[in-house]
Amino acid sequence: MDTTVADPLVGRVLDGRYRIESRIARGGMATVYVARDIRLDRTVAIKVMHAGLAADDEFVRRFIGEAKAAAALSNPNVVAVYDQGTDGEHVYLVMEYVRGRTLRDLLTARGRLGPREALEVMQPVLAALGAAHRAGLVHRDVKPENVLITEDGQAKVADFGLARAETASGMTKTGMIIGTVGYLAPEQVLSGSADVRSDVYAAGTMLFELVTGELPHQGDTPLAVAYKHVNETVPPPSTLVPGLPHRLDALVTRATARQPADRPQDANAMLAEVAEVHAGLPRDIDERMPQGGTAVMPAGMPPDRTRMFDARTAPTGAPPPPPRRTPADRAIGALTGRYVLIAIGAIAAVVLGWAVWYQTSGQYDRVPEQIIGMRVADARDQLEQGGLDVRVAEPVFNDRVRKGEVAISDPGPGARVTQGATVTLTPSKGRTPREVPDVTGKSEDEARRILQDKGFTPGEVSSAPSQSVAKGRVTRTSPAAGQKHSPDERVRIVLSSGMSMPSLLGRNGQEAENQLRGMGLDVKVEKRKRENSAPGSVIGQDPDPGTGVSSGDKVTLVVNERDCLFGGFFCNDGNRGDGEQIPVPNVMGQPIDQARKALRNSGFKVEIGSRVGNRVVGQNPIGGQAPRGSKVTIWG
Structure with missing residues (x-):
């Protein structure tokens, strides 16, 4: 614990309520103190932002917002946020005071944890992150230093929302990321953006460190480590x-996938996978692996007294004291000695029986009855341990077996095979492909619901401009609607980021106005006189071309005035007011080339506006009548 002698806040009462008693730690963003809540007479922890950050109004605003979001979390594995306030130049956060140590302290003392124990630590951590993810909150700084272990072994996650506020403030000083660069997801390195899957990546990295004692990516500088996150795959912990189980390897590999869409989609999904792997591990796997030290059990799980001792009564890393022998123990030992010869005889009989069995039937084995539906790696392990050779065939679609599990074995389940025989395992590559539903024009929530109703899992959501779809609505999916796709593979959703303001300078003013109104925009036309520009043409527009616009937005066209005679019958732009009026074909939905041909055959000129697809999604004018030879604009 660092000294508090020179700290001016020690002894001060913040906001007339919190008396600062001592300093716990100082970091790059804030200093943490133990304080006394005078009003409620309880001990609390107070995090006081450094003066440089407190002077950043935008940072403070986001800090307060995230503090409120964190305070709303109700989960026993989250360090509770009690209050937030400002006292002069001090912006502070009041939190639950946790007596104990950090997961980093535990890992430093132990070196590494056994696979079963590591998963037991990860479960409450992921439960805390899962509660945050359900509330729409991203932690952004998952690491052992932010996991607190209470004196009774309960794990609690701290600092929710603070890393998010720090990132939002735009601060990128190297010194502020050295401590966390080892856990940064590739997308955080590349763009600074993060979502719940970034927390999953950090959790997977932390699990790797728990079972190996090392971070997966290391380098001489933070930049070198960040480069590896972006360009190198996290290796399997084994x-x-x-000796670490293959299922643990697969869990870490999936959680630390470089592409966010390939990871569990939030901490709750990862928690389910962790629980499944934990349930499948042998209960004594930690004892069979070389390790020792103090075990930590999550709250709600009774400690296993056969393999644990209290960190408060024994030095870290020391073996538990040998049991004291009682008179009853000595009596049992003496009695046991009388049966040593009998035991030797029994063992000899067992060995002889095994030898007879081996000569008659020991050269045979059976394919496990439960092999269908097992993870391929687990099935391989079990068969190879039984002395069988294993070959893995190309995956096939299967509606009854999940992706990555054994769909077919040859010979089949229960079949008798000789030692050394080959068993071929055919993995499932997911359910049989089916048509992706059309969700164009739907909101994101509606699209997700429709996809889920059809058995699909929505994947990554991105955005792109669209001239025909309102902002925030679905423009397309990947794979596209109507294409065949396995429900076990995610469907990406592309939302409209709004229409793009077209370039109208030099265009006929009336046509430009009609085009904008056809886009659902509120058009204001101003007329000005400009020499050297065609009469009636657009000489100005607001907003500029390429600007994102949405239906109902106000836009302005500036049109060059033209001189007309006889009440507008003849104008100096060469247009006549009494041209032959002919019907305008409606070509909406037709292929672009077919629509162009139909309009030309009807006596119109055709202009192609912006073009994203191959079919007409917009037309001006649409229907009605227009002068022969006039222009019809279509968009694809």
Whole structure:
């Protein structure tokens, strides 16, 4: 614990309520103190922002907003946020005071944890992150330093929302990311953006560190480590610690996938996978692996007294004291000695029986009855441990078996095979492909619901400009509507970021106005006189070309005035007011080339506006009548 002698806040009462008693730690963003809540007479922890950050109004605004969001979380594995306030130049956050130590302290003392124990630590951590993700909150700084272990072994996650506020303030000083660069997801390195899947990546990295004692990516500088996050895949933990189960390897690999869409989609999904892997591990796997030290059990799980001792009564890393022998123990030992010869005889009989069995039927084995539906890696392990050779065939679609599990075995389940025989495992590559539904024009929530009703899982959401779809609505999916796609593969959703203001300078003013009104925009036309510009043409527009606009937005066209005679019958732009009026074909939905041909055959000139697809999604004018030879604009 660092000194508090020179700290001016120690002894001060913030906001007339919180008396600062001592300093716990100082970081790059804030200093943490132990304080006394005078009003409620309880001990609390107070995080006081550094003066440089407190002077940044935008940062403070986001800090307060995130503090409110964190305070709304109700989960026993989240360090509770009690209050937030400002006292002069001090912006502070009042939190639950947790007596204990950090997961970093535990890892430093132990070196690494066994696979079963590591998953037991991860479960409350992921439960806390899952509560935040359901509330729309991203932690952004998941690491052992932010996991607190209470004196009774309960794990609590701290600092929700603070890293998010820090990132939002635009601060990128190297010193502020050195401590966390080892857990940064590739998207955080590349763009500074993060979502719930970034927390999943950090959690997967932390799990790797718990079972190996090392971070997966290391380098001489933070930049070198960040480069590896972007360009290198996290290796399976068993490459550093032989003997770790393949299912743990697969869990870490999936959680730390470089593409966010390939990871569990939030901490709740990862928690389910962690629980499944934990349930499938042998209960004694930690004892069979080389390790020792103090075990930590999450709250709500009774400690296993056969393999744990209290960190408060024994030095860290020391073996538990040997049990004291009682008179009853000595009596049992003496009695046991009388049966040593009998035991030896029994063992000899077992060995002889095994030898007879081996000569008659020991050369045979059976394919496990439950092999269908097992993870391929687990099935391979079990068969190879039984002395069988394993070959993995190309995956096939299967509606009854999940992706990555055994769909077919040859020989089949229960079949008798000789030692050394080959068993071929055919993995499932997911359910049989089906047509992706059309969700064009739907809101994101509606699109997700429709996809889920059809058995699909929505994937990554991105945005792109659209001239025909309102902002925030779905423009397309990937794969596209109507294409065949396995429900086990995610469907990407592309939302409209709004229409793009077209370039109208030099265009006929009436045509430009009609085009904008056809886009649902509120058009104001101003007329001005400009020499050297065609009469009636557009000489100005607001907003500029390429600007994003949405239906109902106000736009302005500036049109060059033209001189007309006889009440507008003849104008100096060469247009006549009494041209032959002919019907305008409606070509909406037709292929672009077919629509162009139909309009030309009807006596109109055709102009192609912006073009994204191959079919007409917009037309001006649409229907009605127009002068022969006049222009019809279509968009694709």
